[in-house]
Amino acid sequence: MTPFDYERASDASSAVARVAANPNAAFLGGGTNLVDHMRLGVAHPQLLVDVTRLPFSRIESLPDGGIRIGAGVRNSDLAVNRTIRERYPVLSQALLAGASGQLRNLATTGGNLLQRTRCAYFQDVTTPCNKRTPGTGCSAMEGHNRDHAILGASDHCVAVHPSDMAVALAGLDATVVVLGRQGERRIAVTDLHRLPSTTPERDTVLERGDLIIAVELPPLPVAANSAYYKVRDRASYAFALVSVAAALEVRDGRVADVRIALGGVAHKPWRALRAEAALRGAAATDESYGRAADAELADARALQHNAFKIPLVRNTLRMMLRRLAQGGRS
Numbered sequence: 001m002t003p004f005d006y007e008r009a010s011d012a013s014s015a016v017a018r019v020a021a022n023p024n025a026a027f028l029g030g031g032t033n034l035v036d037h038m039r040l041g042v043a044h045p046q047l048l049v050d051v052t053r054l055p056f057s058r059i060e061s062l063p064d065g066g067i068r069i070g071a072g073v074r075n076s077d078l079a080v081n082r083t084i085r086e087r088y089p090v091l092s093q094a095l096l097a098g099a100s101g102q103l104r105n106l107a108t109t110g111g112n113l114l115q116r117t118r119c120a121y122f123q124d125v126t127t128p129c130n131k132r133t134p135g136t137g138c139s140a141m142e143g144h145n146r147d148h149a150i151l152g153a154s155d156h157c158v159a160v161h162p163s164d165m166a167v168a169l170a171g172l173d174a175t176v177v178v179l180g181r182q183g184e185r186r187i188a189v190t191d192l193h194r195l196p197s198t199t200p201e202r203d204t205v206l207e208r209g210d211l212i213i214a215v216e217l218p219p220l221p222v223a224a225n226s227a228y229y230k231v232r233d234r235a236s237y238a239f240a241l242v243s244v245a246a247a248l249e250v251r252d253g254r255v256a257d258v259r260i261a262l263g264g265v266a267h268k269p270w271r272a273l274r275a276e277a278a279l280r281g282a283a284a285t286d287e288s289y290g291r292a293a294d295a296e297l298a299d300a301r302a303l304q305h306n307a308f309k310i311p312l313v314r315n316t317l318r319m320m321l322r323r324l325a326q327g328g329r330s
């Protein structure tokens with residue numbers, strides 16, 4: 001591991017200034033992803049600015065009925081928060097589907113959002129990877145690509161975004177509050193992460209020195225009937241092959257409101273707007289659910305080893321919508 005300096009940030013503005021001024025500096029949350037990357041040689045910051053002691057560890061109600069989650073809130077604390085469990089169960093379930101108890105005790109909301117892809121080639125510094133070393137090529141394109149993207153990929157990168165929590169937040173219309181050099185700004189979670197295009201080295205729209213300070217959830221009645229389902233190779237301690245975050249309200253046999261986001265399918269949490277549009281006002285039937293899935297997957301492109309993801313998304317989404325239409329019962 002490259003030697004590095006460690007500082008504990010005492011206030012947010014100076015943390016931003018420190019990292020903004022130094023291209024070799026990085027914020028440190030729980031360190032469960034960044035420190036792994038330092039060990040692997042994927043990341044070599046020379047200065048770590050620890051942001052876990054900043055005053056961002058609260059979950060608070062907002063005047064409009066929404067919820068503000070501090071960026072330093074640990075994944076474990078967020079998952080068991082009573083308001084989250086009752087009003088946004090999809091978020092609690094997504095968190096509990098990720099990593100392990102020990103990791104969730106350390107992992108922060110801000111760090112979780114910015115964790116990097118688990119593409120094996122990205123993590124293996126002996127192989128070409130456009131995301132790790134731009135211009136070297138994408139080893140996954142013709143390699144082991146069973147875990148890779150079916151939506152929104154490019155010729156430069158087929159990696160998928162790994163965070164379960166971010167998929168739930170994408171479905172909940174959440175907003176990320178960022179403190180940067182020019183002050184605070186707000187970014188829809190769905191706009192935070194990027195598709196790879198020709199610059200896969202950029203995971204997000206954030207600029208150097210941008211510090212995530214909070215995530216806000218809007219008051220969203222439909223979210224009370226929501227759930228997260230993660231399909232994976234093992235029952236725990238495994239990333240999603242595909243996942244579905246969904247919220248559904250059915251009135252008089254028709255879909256009155258719906259939110260859907262998909263994980264394990266793209267370089268970013270994938271908000272399924274086409275499926276939602278197909279469902280709004282439609283009869284709450286398996287046929288409608290299948291049509292909605294087909295609309296979302298119309299542009300899906302499989303690689304050599306991941307064609308199974310297309311029917312897997314379709315079937316998982318239909319199953320989730322059936323369950324939610326029955327009030328969450330299977």
Ligand SMILES: Cc1cc2nc3c(=O)[nH]c(=O)nc-3n(C[C@H](O)[C@H](O)[C@H](O)COP(=O)(O)OP(=O)(O)OC[C@H]3O[C@@H](n4cnc5c(N)ncnc54)[C@H](O)[C@@H]3O)c2cc1C
Nearest residue numbers: 029030031032033034098099108110111112114163164212
């Ligand atoms: C064995 C293992 C299994 C896992 N399984 C899963 C899984 O199934 N599902 C899942 O979703 N995740 C999984 N994870 C990933 C885990 O959720 C992440 O490592 C964790 O959420 C990252 O949070 P952190 O606070 O430790 O981030 P860090 O490692 O501290 O930071 C990650 C990145 O975010 C930046 N950063 C941190 N905080 C901020 C901030 N406030 N503002 C701006 N930038 C910031 C850092 O500079 C770094 O670039 C797994 C991890 C491991 C090691």
